[in-house]
Each structure stands twice: as structure tokens, then as C-alpha cells.
Amino acid sequence: MTSRRAFLGLLGGAGLAVAGCGGLTGETAGEALASALPLPRPFTVPLPVPALARPTRPGHYEVVQRAARMEVIPGTTTEVWGFDGTFPGPTFDLRRGGRTTVRVRNELPVPTSTHLHGGVTPPDSDGYPTDLVVPAGQGFGPPPGGHSRHGTDADLSSWTFHSGARDYLYPLDQRAATLWYHDHRMDFTAPQVWRGLAGFLIVRDDEDDALPLPKGERDIPVMICDRSFEEDGSFRYPSLDPSLRVTPGVEDAYMEGVEGDVILVNGAPWPFLEVSATRHRLRLLNASNARRYRLELSPGGRFTQVGSDAGLLTAPVTHSAVVIAPAERFDLVVDFSDYPVGSEVTLLNTLGSGPTRNVMRFLVTRRAVDGSAIPKRLSRPEPADRSSAVTTRTFDFRATRRGPGALWTINGRPFRPGRPLARPRLGTAEIWRFTSDFHHPVHVHLAHFQVLSRNGRPPAATDAGWKDTVDVRPYEVVEVLVRFEGHRGRYMAHCHNLEHEDMAMMADFEVV
Numbered sequence: 001m002t003s004r005r006a007f008l009g010l011l012g013g014a015g016l017a018v019a020g021c022g023g024l025t026g027e028t029a030g031e032a033l034a035s036a037l038p039l040p041r042p043f044t045v046p047l048p049v050p051a052l053a054r055p056t057r058p059g060h061y062e063v064v065q066r067a068a069r070m071e072v073i074p075g076t077t078t079e080v081w082g083f084d085g086t087f088p089g090p091t092f093d094l095r096r097g098g099r100t101t102v103r104v105r106n107e108l109p110v111p112t113s114t115h116l117h118g119g120v121t122p123p124d125s126d127g128y129p130t131d132l133v134v135p136a137g138q139g140f141g142p143p144p145g146g147h148s149r150h151g152t153d154a155d156l157s158s159w160t161f162h163s164g165a166r167d168y169l170y171p172l173d174q175r176a177a178t179l180w181y182h183d184h185r186m187d188f189t190a191p192q193v194w195r196g197l198a199g200f201l202i203v204r205d206d207e208d209d210a211l212p213l214p215k216g217e218r219d220i221p222v223m224i225c226d227r228s229f230e231e232d233g234s235f236r237y238p239s240l241d242p243s244l245r246v247t248p249g250v251e252d253a254y255m256e257g258v259e260g261d262v263i264l265v266n267g268a269p270w271p272f273l274e275v276s277a278t279r280h281r282l283r284l285l286n287a288s289n290a291r292r293y294r295l296e297l298s299p300g301g302r303f304t305q306v307g308s309d310a311g312l313l314t315a316p317v318t319h320s321a322v323v324i325a326p327a328e329r330f331d332l333v334v335d336f337s338d339y340p341v342g343s344e345v346t347l348l349n350t351l352g353s354g355p356t357r358n359v360m361r362f363l364v365t366r367r368a369v370d371g372s373a374i375p376k377r378l379s380r381p382e383p384a385d386r387s388s389a390v391t392t393r394t395f396d397f398r399a400t401r402r403g404p405g406a407l408w409t410i411n412g413r414p415f416r417p418g419r420p421l422a423r424p425r426l427g428t429a430e431i432w433r434f435t436s437d438f439h440h441p442v443h444v445h446l447a448h449f450q451v452l453s454r455n456g457r458p459p460a461a462t463d464a465g466w467k468d469t470v471d472v473r474p475y476e477v478v479e480v481l482v483r484f485e486g487h488r489g490r491y492m493a494h495c496h497n498l499e500h501e502d503m504a505m506m507a508d509f510e511v512v
């Protein structure tokens with residue numbers, strides 16, 4: 001680890017010179033943080049399914065961000081910071097084109113900003129990091145130790161403050177897809193998501209509903225994330241300032257990202273789910289801060305991918321393994337009739353070792369009638385045409401250092417609110433080239449994209465479809481075709497390794 005970090009320290013100008021170096025091209029994207037309590041036995045807790053959010057009146061919802069105690073590790077309790085005091089938060093099950101208002105009330109001791117990840121959302125409802133809901137009665141202003149620690153100005157003109165609560169408007173004029181919402185507060189996203197501020201928002205439409213894919217209890221949102229725990233059951237996280245009030249950032253040893261040793265699925269450690277020997281649709285989300293997973297079924301089996309981040313694929317794609325980076329979603333169908341009744345089918349993470357090699361287990365308990373099918377054609381094709389791009393831009397994701405502490409930059413610049421690195425025109429498409437020195441899951445707000453190439457070669461099978469997050473690996477060049485549709489205004493692109501994001505690896509772009 002030390003040598004890897006020493007390399008990163010040298011990277012400032014060295015760039016591609018060290019490509020191919022063993023440690024840097026490894027599969028881990030963070031630093032392991034061990035729990036202080038004995039880890040629970042895997043596959044002993046049933047898989048929870050988050051409750052559905054209920055409207056206060058048609059088209060209007062209200063959620064309260066608050067602290068609550070949950071039994072995450074059996075026999076202990078954990079204080080979570082959750083939407084409605086739950087982790088994951090409630091699942092919003094909404095229809096395309098239904099203009100939905102979500103009032104977020106903040107009863108936590110810290111400011112928050114809520115981003116709908118994958119949403120085609122007006123800019124003032126997008127959850128910009130300095131567009132904050134401040135707890136009622138608390139003063140407005142950036143934290144005194146704030147981003148200036150990274151040498152960037154806290155330009156107050158770009159900060160907005162709402163006292164106690166605010167409304168977010170989600171027009172959802174977009175295809176059916178598995179979206180998620182999570183905190184996006186400037187400098188403090190990583191610890192606030194770690195404490196539980198995340199949940200699903202599922203967009204449905206007629207095209208998806210008309211398909212004979214598994215439905216109802218056989219259509220399951222699956223949020224995978226890693227966490228570590230103190231001896232008393234509380235979350236363990238290496239914040240410099242555990243109050244999350246003043247000083248951002250993590251201990252230097254964790255600048256690459258924090259990886260826990262407990263894998264939670266929908267908030268439960270290594271859970272099990274009893275299933276009938278039928279097809280199930282699993283809407284996988286990697287909600288981890290930094291950890292990547294390579295998911296495989298044991299004893300063997302395959303995933304049929306029907307959707308990606310931004311909705312249905314044109315046609316299904318079969319995988320024996322799926323690598324999922326932070327914030328990516330894979331909409332997968334598993335046919336449990338491939339296994340005899342009585343089988344235990346384990347979802348493994350073959351990038352992990354020891355406890356992080358297990359994710360969850362399916363117990364195939366009975367036969368049942370299965371009216372589902374996977375059609376050869378899922379949705380009408382919307383090909384990404386390279387020649388439709390009006391320009392090409394490069395975004396280089398790279399570590400630099402300035403004095404103590406780390407800084408992750410885009411095109412050599414740390415994030416400064418209100419300074420756009422690009423001004424794409426509404427209704428156009430561009431080629432964006434992402435280059436990197438490390439594992440950087442790159443996320444673009446508002447605009448969806450298709451992967452065109454990796455290192456000049458065709459994209460991976462798992463890159464299929466319209467996406468909002470792409471797994472960029474060390475020394476890769478990933479080209480995507482991005483379409484700017486829906487809204488003008490200020491948005492952002494950033495690394496979704498949340499520790500990198502908090503250490504300035506974000507950039508504004510403005511749709512004009």
C-alpha cells in the first residue's frame with residue numbers, strides 16, 4: 001500500500017509514464033478499513049426490501065432526513081442518518097412524465113443536498129453540492145474549514161441555503177430506469193452517504209410495463225454497499241472531523257477511498273432471500289463509496305442483462321460475471337429454474353477476499369408457475385452515432401498533491417463551484433474522453449451517454465446501453481457519446497468514488 005501511495009504522490013506530472021505498474025493497475029479502488037466488532041455470520045439475516053414512499057397527495061411526497069437507530073449487525077444497534085430514518089431510504093416508485101415534488105426536511109445536525117442520480121432534472125432541483133438544506137435554526141455559510149483546505153476558494157456567490165426544508169421537482173421526462181437518490185453535500189458526501197443517506201427511485205413507463213419480464217415480488221431492488229463498524233455497532237469511518245460540521249476529509253491513509261469489510265445488501269449484512277425456481281429481475285445498484293465488485297453466481301450460472309443505468313437495453317446481453325463500479329446499476333434477470341429446488345445460490349464478489357467475497361445468498365425453496373419471458377427485443381434502438389457529435393472534449397482524472405492531504409483533480413483543477421469546464425449546447429451530442437490515473441467511476445449529471453470505446457477498442461459487453469456512470473480504470477481512455485437534453489443550466493461531472501469527490505474531483509458544465 002505504501003508503495004502505491006508513494007506512486008500516486010509522484011503522479012502529479014508523471015502521468016502515463018508508470019502505466020502497467022502492478023499495484024496501480026490492481027482491482028481495488030480504495031483502502032480497507034477493518035471493523036472492530038466480530039463480523040456476523042453470512043446468510044443468517046433475511047434480505048430487507050425498502051418500504052415504498054407514499055405521497056402526501058397525488059404527485060407530492062415528503063421525506064425527513066433524521067437520525068435513527070437500526071439493528072444492522074445482529075445484537076447491536078447502529079445510528080443511521082436516513083431518509084425517514086431508514087437505510088436504505090424509502091423506494092419511490094414513480095411514472096415517467098409524472099411531475100413529482102419531493103419535500104426534503106432536514107432534521108440532521110448538518111447541511112444536506114439531495115441528488116437524484118440519473119435524473120433528467122432542472123438545475124435548481126439537481127442537488128448541486130453548495131445548494132444546501134440547512135437544519136432549521138442553524139446559520140448559513142460554508143463550513144469554516146471547508147473547501148479552502150484544498151486550496152480552492154469558497155466563492156459565496158455560488159452557495160444557496162434553504163432553512164429546514166425545500167422542494168425538489170422531478171419531471172421524470174425520461175425512460176423507465178432504476179435511479180437512486182443520495183446526499184451530495186459539498187466536501188461531506190462520502191461520510192453522509194456512509195451513514196445512510198441513500199435510496200432507490202424507480203421510473204416506470206408503458207414500454208417497460210408491456211414487457212413480460214418478472215414483476216411484483218420477483219422485481220427486486222438490490223442495493224449493495226460496504227461498511228465498517230465500531231465495537232458498539234456504530235458505523236466506523238476515518239473522518240478528520242466526526243461531527244461533519246467543520247473540517248472535511250479523511251485520514252491520509254484513506255485518500256484512495258474507504259472500503260468496509262461488511263457487505264450490506266439493502267442495509268443487511270450478507271442476507272439471504274428465499275426464491276421460487278423462476279426468473280427474478282434484480283435491479284442492482286452499487287451504492288459503495290469506493291468498492292468495485294465482480295459479481296458471479298456460485299455454483300455457476302448466468303445473468304441476463306436487460307437494463308443499464310438509464311433504462312432498458314435494445315436487446316438482452318448474457319454475462320457470466322458483471323463488474324459494477326460505484327453508482328452503476330445493472331438490471332439483471334436470473335432464472336432460478338436453472339437450479340434444483342433446495343439449491344443455495346451465492347452471489348459472490350470475486351474481486352473480494354475473505355468476508356468481502358460474499359454478497360448474498362438465494363435459497364431456491366420451491367417450484368412455481370413462471371409467466372415471465374425475456375424477449376429478444378426489449379426497446380426500440382437509439383444508436384449512439386459518433387458522427388453526430390459536434391465536438392470532442394477531454395477530461396483527465398488525476399491525483400495531485402499540495403502540501404499535506406490529497407487532492408483529486410479534473411484537467412489539473414480542483415473543483416470550484418461556478419467555474420464550468422464545458423458549455424455544451426442543448427440538443428447536441430459531444431464525445432467526451434475520460435482519461436485517468438486510477439479507478440475513477442465517472443458520473444455525468446443530467447446527460448446520458450453511451451460508451452464508444454475503451455483504449456481505442458470496442459466497449460466491454462457490460463458497457464451496453466445508455467448510462468450515467470462509467471467505470472474508468474487506471475490508465476484507460478474511455479470515449480462516450482453524451483447527449484444534452486431536457487434542461488439548460490449548471491450541472492456537473494465528477495468522480496463517484498465519494499472520497500475522491502469530496503477531495504475536489506468534480507467539475508461544472510453549463511448547458512447553454
Ligand SMILES: [Cu+2]
Nearest residue numbers: 440495497500
Ligand atoms: Cu476518482
